[in-house]
Amino acid sequence: xxxxxxxxxxxxxxxxxxxxxxxxxxxxxxxxxxxxxxxxxxxxxxxxxxxxxxxxxxxxxxxxxxxxxxxxxxxxxxxxxxxxxxxxxxxxxxxxxxxxxxxxxxxxxxxxxxxxxxxxxxxxxxxxxxxxxxxxxxxxx
Numbered sequence: 247x248x249x250x251x252x253x254x255x256x257x258x259x260x261x262x263x264x265x266x267x268x269x270x271x272x273x274x275x276x277x278x279x280x281x282x283x284x285x286x287x288x289x290x291x292x293x294x295x296x297x298x299x300x301x302x303x304x305x306x307x308x309x310x311x312x313x314x315x316x317x318x319x320x321x322x323x324x325x326x327x328x329x330x331x332x333x334x335x336x337x338x339x340x341x342x343x344x345x346x347x348x349x350x351x352x353x354x355x356x357x358x359x360x361x362x363x364x365x366x367x368x369x370x371x372x373x374x375x376x377x378x379x380x381x382x383x384x385x386x387x
Contacts, residue, residue: 269310276306285317290381291352292363293335295321295328298379308380316382320368320375328365328377340365353384360384 256264280302287293294300298319309315321328329340329348340348341356347366351359362382368375 272310273303273306276310277302280305280309285381290317290383291361292332292381295319295323295331295379297321297323299375312385314382314384316380319379319381320373321377321379322375323377325365325367325377328379332363332365336363352381 280300284300284302298321301318301320304318305316308318325347329342332348332350333339336350336352338350340350342348345367347364349356349359350363352361352363354360354362361384364378364380364382366378366380368378370378
């Protein structure tokens, strides 16, 4: 008797494709969860900018880790105008970097707060928006 065993393992490309598929499924499920239950001002700890449009898809992609969630909104107003709104509401001065935008610490301190609010120029192609507002929250256990 001769016994032949063949060990077959997937290629690196096949493994990466499967990991991408699993990640896409996780993002889609999380986006649906955010679509059904968008964040409230109470959860965020800051007011939602008037007229801002919530992006469940980007929020899901940036919130798969349950330690932190990054809630993403878009606004038709300029980053300067959005920053002025939060300056008045929060009573804080943000850190500003030319071409990058504004960062308000919400919990902890600059340069890298534990929680923060950033306002950046909109960079997702030709859209109706001028600003991206991101609110990073540490999630409680």
